Amino acid sequence: MELLNKLTQTYSPSGSEEQIRALIESEVAPYADEVYTDNLGNLIVRKRGNGNKIMLSAHMDEIGLLVNYIEDNGFLRFSPVGGIMPYCALYQSVVFQNGIKGTVAYEEKIDLKKEFDITKMYIDIGASNAEEAENMISLGDCAVFCGEFSHHGDILTSKAMDNRAGVYVLIRVLRALKEVKNDLYFVFSSQEELGLRGAKAAANAISPHIGLAVDVTDTGDTPNCNRMAVKLGKGACIKLMDNSIITHKIVNDALKASADRVGAPVQYEVLSLGGTDAGAIHTSGTGVMTGAVSIPTRYIHTPRETVNMNDIIGAVDIITDFVNSDF
Ligand SMILES: [Zn+2]
Structure with missing residues (x-):
């Protein structure tokens, strides 16, 4: 929880990601085969394997x-x-x-x-x-x-949970990996909030076989809110659709198989407003099979973005298994 606290409280709006990039780099360097920053400020962390090239993307900028x-x-x-x-x-x-x-x-x-x-x-x-x-x-x-990090049991609240929660998930996946079958690129992307700009450049450079974005999504569990079949604390979400993508069935099935293997609950997500890095990845190059795992989050784009730690841990477990899938 201490690392998530540090990640959320770090100043880094879109286009000024220097501080969050330095923090992430210091956290991932011991676990990576290669770490570099590209022209748009994406931090790219490579974990080499012999199988398919998989690009995992979590944007690190904030509004x-x-x-x-x-x-x-x-x-x-x-x-x-x-x-x-x-x-x-x-x-x-x-x-x-x-x-x-x-x-x-x-x-x-x-x-x-x-x-x-x-x-x-x-x-x-x-x-x-x-x-x-x-x-x-x-x-x-x-x-x-400004939006301090506070928690009540498993419920965590802070500014910039969008998307430091996703950044935290990918850092933990990298640390948890023992064997690496596929060739993994962890992208901590820049300028997502301005239109998926960093992920677009990274996907074109990496040219992955499979793409997966990790980001926050809305919930439908607060008083008189819009209808949405996602609740806080009921598991990480497998995204089906948002404004930027209809996710690929092969990726969705692989995510569900991973969730079943590790015993993590999942929810399916259809988000009517907003997009994520997955949108930029799947239309890059000649097209990429892409999916997304989302962390249910209340009050997105406010200083009090609220998540449940169990959903975050579920996402870590699912993705740690998923990256070793055969495609
Ligand atoms: Zn956002």
Whole structure:
């Protein structure tokens, strides 16, 4: 749990993945045959085997608020990096890479129901004019939500569970592997939140036979929420479809066979909004048989993303078995 805590609390919005990449690299290096960073900032960790080439991908970036204009009075306007919801961002505390903290607020003379959008919002870092603000931050600097890691039994809450939960799963799979039949590429991908950008480049370079993404997914188990057949604590999900992919049946069957072998419960997931690295992998090259394992997560893209540790451990067990499958 300590490692997951560290992963979630590390600052790394899309395009500024340096810190999370360094942390992951230090955690995986002793277990890898080869570790390198590509041109888009993906961290690629190779574990050599003689069988099929399998690309496992977990994005390591998080959503952020990028400064696009500094007002004369020192307030910062921002562009969303990934899916920032205005009602969620309001009055959140945010932090920049250099540790400067701010509060997200909104122009008061707007009709919250009709005009409440990102362009009417700003970050207050306590600067009293533009010069003071420019001494603290620069255009293009990106803040992330503050959201401490807390837990109640197996229920864990933090900012950036999307997708440090997936990163954590892949680190644990790498550590758990004893024999390696297939040729494994663990990709800790960059810029997923902006449209699967890192995974696209990595998949084209690696040209895998099989692809598997590990990411979070929504649940349908909170008061009066949208219908979805996924519950927290009922097992990791085998994805069937989202906006980016219809997953491959051969991969789904292999995941289910692994789940049965290791005795882990699984749920099947159809996500109506959003995509994942699997979307970029399966259309790369001449097409790749691709699936995805998802961690059920409540309140995605808020500072209080909530998961169940048992679902995470189930995902580790399933994938550790899956990577030794014959395809
Ligand atoms: Zn996300």
